[in-house]
């Protein structure tokens with residue numbers, strides 16, 4: 001008996017500001033193949049994906065949305081897409097997510113970090129397996145509490161994602177009687193902001209900026225002698241590992257930069273679980289990555305794996321595809337999805353409810369959404385020592401617990417404890 005087809009849309013950027021679709025699309029297709037082989041998921045149906053390249057452009061993403069909505073005929077039957085997998089880039093998710101709710105279309109992103117997307121009024125039907133950038137903040141506050149760091153500054157590049165993350169950090173800080181003494185914004189040149197931090201004798205700084213600006217910040221900090229053991233920098237952890245010695249765009253040497261950045265902490269969302277247990281797909285996270293690596297080597301034979309767009313986020317795309325299929329599988333028990341049309345708010349409410357029930361173990365860890373449609377994940381804390389990043393701890397924001405990694409727990413004797421047990425009462 002020929003299975004009937006259910007359609008979903010897909011948006012995967014292959015070029016642009018963030019070409020996250022390069023690795024995310026193959027990962028999503030792997031999940032789709034595995035799902036369509038499972039008799040217990042959407043029995044009697046074949047889940048088909050109509051995917052497009054958004055080039056990380058909001059305008060193109062919007063035209064693709066209309067194409068998906070109004071190109072009523074997929075394959076041989078008239079059908080509407082039940083949900084949208086993607087977009088990846090925040091600006092595209094902002095445009096598409098705001099419009100999609102008007103068609104009662106659920107949007108499940110695997111790559112958008114903008115805190116603005118947590119607005120449940122604007123993005124009523126938006127979910128994401130990629131946590132918002134604000135998820136770093138509870139981890140930062142936890143460490144400030146731990147070390148009695150009471151007086152903090154935030155150095156912010158003027159971009160929506162960083163400014164809204166800073167606002168969230170300030171709100172959290174107030175609840176934990178941590179004082180955000182200074183907020184310094186900069187657009188392109190951080191020199192003035194850094195001299196202000198120095199004038200205010202700030203010692204603990206949270207840096208919210210992209211990698212290219214990070215190099216500018218630390219070259220200026222080096223030149224103003226605003227670095228060393230009396231300063232504790234908290235940076236974003238997903239820059240390239242050697243970001244500070246790629247000195248092509250700053251006037252400092254790799255030596256200067258290495259001295260300026262030595263000892264800083266980073267926070268990064270964990271996107272591939274360390275667990276060795278089988279996930280919803282039957283594969284362990286390692287088996288998934290090994291299989292993905294061999295596929296990516298074939299697709300991009302000349303590119304080093306880590307430089308393929310969305311390589312780090314690929315587990316989020318794989319798990320998003322599973323989350324989408326499992327939600328539809330639940331809805332199938334309650335309503336006839338073949339009769340779905342975009343005006344059917346009754347069916348939309350069922351699918352929303354079933355998406356909100358998402359709760360399974362995937363390759364990126366436990367997959368669940370909070371009431372704003374945000375993924376909750378663990379956050380890894382690292383420290384740069386002698387130019388190499390060391391994993392210190394993993395923080396579970398949901399439980400508020402820190403898991404110290406191999407011998408890094410602060411026992412008062414280790415180098416990093418005396419070095420950074422700095423109490424900024426000044």
Ligand SMILES: CC1(C)CO[C@@H](CC(=O)O)CN1
Pocket residue numbers: 018020088089090091111112113114238313
């Ligand atoms: C960790 C990062 C690089 C943050 O930006 C995301 C892309 C975006 O939010 O536009 C992808 N993942």
